[in-house]
Amino acid sequence: MKTKVVLNFSPEAVNNPITHSLIVKYHLLVNILRAEIDEIGGKMVLELSGKAEDIRKGIDYLKSSGVGVRPIKEGVRRDDDACTHCGMCVSICPTKALVLDLKTGKVTFDEEKCVACGVCIDACPPRAMEILI
Ligand code: SF4
Ligand code: SF4
Secondary structure, eight states: OOOEEEEEEEEGGGSHHHHHHHHTTTTEEEEEEEEEEEEEEEEEEEEEEEOHHHHHHHHHHHHHHHEEEEEEGGGEOOOOOOOOOOOTTTTTTTTOOOOTTTTTEEEEEEEETTOOOHHHHHOOOTTOOEEOO
């Protein structure tokens, strides 16, 4: 299975070799989708692939290492009241998380496909897309 998580690093957790441990100890494939980290902390978006039990153990390991872990759904949000369904974001979203439904004329947002790249943020005229990471 695969899951995407948003990690928050405190200054104390920055130097933990978390990627190495997830791969070697928990047998996970780790894809870094976004990272903004320096010596005083930061944030990272990871896609973890592996057995469900290994993913659970890996996330427990992250939490026990002082790293905050949240599902990506809590990291990227669309304000559905603000979205005008103009379609400006559809062609630039690299993962097709934003798609125009030709039947309804509405733009749908699939949070599971989002990788929190952020390119839709500036492209959205009413600023309906928000990244909280
Ligand atoms: S942040 Fe925006 S452009 Fe990037 S994957 Fe998510 S919805 Fe698509
Ligand atoms: S660019 Fe913004 S307003 Fe336009 S469809 Fe995308 S999210 Fe909605």
